[in-house]
Amino acid sequence: MPDQAEQEALLEAVLDTLIPPCEERGMPGAGALGLAGELPRDELGPVIDPGLQALGADFASSSLEARQARLEALSGEQPAFVPALLFHLYRCYYAQPAVLEALGMPGRPPHPEGYAMEENDLGLLAAVRARGRQYRDA
Amino acid sequence: MPHDPVDVLIIGAGAAGAAMAWSLSDTRMRILCLEQGDWMDPARYPSTSLDWESQGMGPMSLSPNTRGRVEDYPINDGDSPIRISNFNAVGGSTILYAAHFPRLHPSDFRVKSLDGVGDDWPIDYPTLEPFYADNDRMMGTAGLEGDPAYPPKKVPLPPVSLGKVGHTLARGFDRLGWHWWPSDSAIATRDYEGRAACINLGPCITGCAQGAKASTDLTYWPAAVRAGVELRTRSRVREITVDENGLANGALYYDAEGNLQEQRAEIVIVACNGVGTPRLLLNSASKQFPDGLANRSGLVGRNLMFHPYAMVTGLFHEPLEGYKGPTGCCLMSQEFYETDPARGFSRGYSFEILRGRGTVATALTGMSSGALPWGADHHDAYEKLFDRTAGMVIICEDLPEECNRVVIDPELLDSDGIPCPRIEYRLSDNSLAMLDHAVARGREVLEASGAHSTTAISPLPPAGWHLMGTARMGRDPERSVVNEWGRCHDVKNLFIVDGSIFVTSGAVNPTNTIQALSLYVADQIKQRLDRLFD
Numbered sequence A: 001m002p003d004q005a006e007q008e009a010l011l012e013a014v015l016d017t018l019i020p021p022c023e024e025r026g027m028p029g030a031g032a033l034g035l036a037g038e039l040p041r042d043e044l045g046p047v048i049d050p051g052l053q054a055l056g057a058d059f060a061s062s063s064l065e066a067r068q069a070r071l072e073a074l075s076g077e078q079p080a081f082v083p084a085l086l087f088h089l090y091r092c093y094y095a096q097p098a099v100l101e102a103l104g105m106p107g108r109p110p111h112p113e114g115y116a117m118e119e120n121d122l123g124l125l126a127a128v129r130a131r132g133r134q135y136r137d138a
Numbered sequence B: 001m002p003h004d005p006v007d008v009l010i011i012g013a014g015a016a017g018a019a020m021a022w023s024l025s026d027t028r029m030r031i032l033c034l035e036q037g038d039w040m041d042p043a044r045y046p047s048t049s050l051d052w053e054s055q056g057m058g059p060m061s062l063s064p065n066t067r068g069r070v071e072d073y074p075i076n077d078g079d080s081p082i083r084i085s086n087f088n089a090v091g092g093s094t095i096l097y098a099a100h101f102p103r104l105h106p107s108d109f110r111v112k113s114l115d116g117v118g119d120d121w122p123i124d125y126p127t128l129e130p131f132y133a134d135n136d137r138m139m140g141t142a143g144l145e146g147d148p149a150y151p152p153k154k155v156p157l158p159p160v161s162l163g164k165v166g167h168t169l170a171r172g173f174d175r176l177g178w179h180w181w182p183s184d185s186a187i188a189t190r191d192y193e194g195r196a197a198c199i200n201l202g203p204c205i206t207g208c209a210q211g212a213k214a215s216t217d218l219t220y221w222p223a224a225v226r227a228g229v230e231l232r233t234r235s236r237v238r239e240i241t242v243d244e245n246g247l248a249n250g251a252l253y254y255d256a257e258g259n260l261q262e263q264r265a266e267i268v269i270v271a272c273n274g275v276g277t278p279r280l281l282l283n284s285a286s287k288q289f290p291d292g293l294a295n296r297s298g299l300v301g302r303n304l305m306f307h308p309y310a311m312v313t314g315l316f317h318e319p320l321e322g323y324k325g326p327t328g329c330c331l332m333s334q335e336f337y338e339t340d341p342a343r344g345f346s347r348g349y350s351f352e353i354l355r356g357r358g359t360v361a362t363a364l365t366g367m368s369s370g371a372l373p374w375g376a377d378h379h380d381a382y383e384k385l386f387d388r389t390a391g392m393v394i395i396c397e398d399l400p401e402e403c404n405r406v407v408i409d410p411e412l413l414d415s416d417g418i419p420c421p422r423i424e425y426r427l428s429d430n431s432l433a434m435l436d437h438a439v440a441r442g443r444e445v446l447e448a449s450g451a452h453s454t455t456a457i458s459p460l461p462p463a464g465w466h467l468m469g470t471a472r473m474g475r476d477p478e479r480s481v482v483n484e485w486g487r488c489h490d491v492k493n494l495f496i497v498d499g500s501i502f503v504t505s506g507a508v509n510p511t512n513t514i515q516a517l518s519l520y521v522a523d524q525i526k527q528r529l530d531r532l533f534d
């Protein structure tokens, strides 16, 4: 049984495998962002703990390709492992300021600043106006 | 100890109850509204935090069963292909609504005469027109005058921003020569009556932190309370009580501590929505009304109409800035609104254009559709999905059928022990044919707008947000629950003013009409005060 620090490192490596870093786009890896601490561990524990044990301590030091292959193999034996993690991971990862910024959005909640939008081009309605009335008499 | 009696008791502080309270507040009557929910605090709405999308799946979910707030009541909708969405608070479901705010068409009031299906309403578009105008002013409707799909009407505020999504789709509609128009939206596009202008936050359907969206806690209620109406929150009505003459004389309700309270009133007005109202009437069975209050016709709860929805989404190559702008308010098309017998179904539908998905929804939808892998290819795939979607919901007219109904569940209770509703609903052949037609046309316009692929969900399961028909209006007491001015045929001092009284559903979002009807019924009450119970 790995100790807690090993377990954390293992989970971080799993998260970095599910969403790896992408330097070109400036996207951080999910593990390196520290998201392991934001997942609902009590809820996830029964689903993911057996899988983490099966992966073993050397998982964390393997290459991305090797880790991906191991997780794919694990999915055959424990089909709920990856989807359960992803459901929560996506909700955390895609709400991180660093991720939003890398996607070209401001790294903040929508309120209070909101977003500016382009002017309406109502000239596009010319064809609709030209067709004339469209409702029935009743 | 009973509370001091009032002249008018309104039950439910949502869209309809608020409009009624405001309109009656210029009389000298003592008016009280009982509402099971509380005032909301917009400063705590999800769009003020980064996890706004997750909050929309939990504590601010559209489904009362998922939210499970103490103010909510559970609804057994497990057997219905369409599930109930609502909200229980001051403002009712307008706290969450998208604020798409069109009117019905004149033809919607004459469905039987024009198309031989459903029933005609006992009132018509010109009757409601002045009340639509009042409601547009009170709610602050934004839009553009001159829509050829409607008789001429004034709109107080300029339209919402179309944005890249809207302009892209508008060009698609133009290519096909189909009708489109900027949506009528209950959204302040400029500062309006103390409400700040819309700043395009996006997630209107988890509550508007800006206060630009016209939920009735921000529109009618402040004015009604200023004018002397009492709004008693966390007060959940168990039943409406009747006297020995069969007249309503008040209500029994539970307060926030779960204590049973009694309230007497001369007039009772029910505004609990198309599911909450039949629930309350059926739960108010008594010796005089063994099948439920005002239910001698047997129609309380029956003829439930939803508007079957489909959602069609297109994937584009270019970013569309779809995270900006009000989720459900952009533009609409009524190209297929009026009946065309050649299409193989009666009546028609509207397209309501939606903005794009948020970052989390993009990932979760990609995961469930299989379009988004995890691992080394994740970011490539995500880039092709994020901010590349635009699409629509399609609002189909639902025809009234007695088999579609709200009944009382034999087991389900709310936290006060009050029996809860169960939904019995199926889609008609007419609805299924209409949905198929609508999805095909939806795909066509998305492709004409530049989408390289499209997906569709039909029917859309969570789309039970328009709740209509369960206490229908009519002149014949055998065939309707309320008369042509909203008074119950069986109980002469009991009124109903929410979507329950719709005779047919039309193919537009109902709230502007629900509120116009409520203002109209209020006006009828005021005009008839000296002979109200004749």
Ligand SMILES: Cc1cc2nc3c(=O)[nH]c(=O)nc-3n(C[C@H](O)[C@H](O)[C@H](O)COP(=O)(O)OP(=O)(O)OC[C@H]3O[C@@H](n4cnc5c(N)ncnc54)[C@H](O)[C@@H]3O)c2cc1C
Pocket (backbone or CB within 6 Å): B011, B012, B013, B014, B015, B016, B017, B034, B035, B036, B037, B062, B085, B086, B087, B088, B089, B090, B091, B092, B093, B094, B096, B097, B098, B099, B100, B101, B205, B235, B236, B237, B238, B271, B272, B273, B274, B276, B277, B280, B328, B465, B466, B467, B497, B498, B499, B509, B510, B511, B512, B514
């Ligand atoms: C997610 C979502 C999106 C929507 N989008 C749109 C849209 O874009 N356009 C549109 O026109 N409509 C939309 N709607 C529908 C719109 O919100 C409703 O049509 C409208 O709010 C109905 O008004 P109402 O007064 O009949 O009921 P509600 O607004 O639902 O109010 C009923 C009130 O009665 C209270 N109540 C019920 N039972 C009791 C009881 N026993 N005792 C005390 N109080 C009780 C409830 O707590 C509630 O506050 C949407 C709804 C949802 C949920």
